[in-house]
Amino acid sequence: MTAVQIDHRAGKTSINGNTALTQGTVVDLTVLSDVDDQVIIEALQLSTTLSGGSARLQFTATTPGTFPIRLRDRGTELATLKIT
Numbered sequence: 001m002t003a004v005q006i007d008h009r010a011g012k013t014s015i016n017g018n019t020a021l022t023q024g025t026v027v028d029l030t031v032l033s034d035v036d037d038q039v040i041i042e043a044l045q046l047s048t049t050l051s052g053g054s055a056r057l058q059f060t061a062t063t064p065g066t067f068p069i070r071l072r073d074r075g076t077e078l079a080t081l082k083i084t
Helices: none
Strands: 002-009 012-016 026-033 037-041 046-050 054-060 065-071 076-083
Touching (some): 002 076, 026 065, 046 054
Antiparallel strands (some): 026 054, 037 046, 037 065, 065 076
C-alpha cells in the first residue's frame, strides 16, 4: 500500500508521498484542508466528501494515465497522479 497525504491549507498545497504509481498499487489518499468540499479524481470516477478538516480515499491504481486530484467546488487542482 502506498500512502499519499495532501495538505491544502491557507491556499497552499504540500504533498507527502509518491504520486507516480505503478498499476496494481493500492493507494491510501488522505487530504487535509481548512475548507469543506468534494475531493475528486474525475477520470477514475472517485470522490469523497472533505469535511471537518480531512477526507480519505482508498483505491487500487488499475488504469494507466495522468489524473488530476481536485477540489470539485473550488476547482482547485491539488496534485496529479501518474499511473504507469
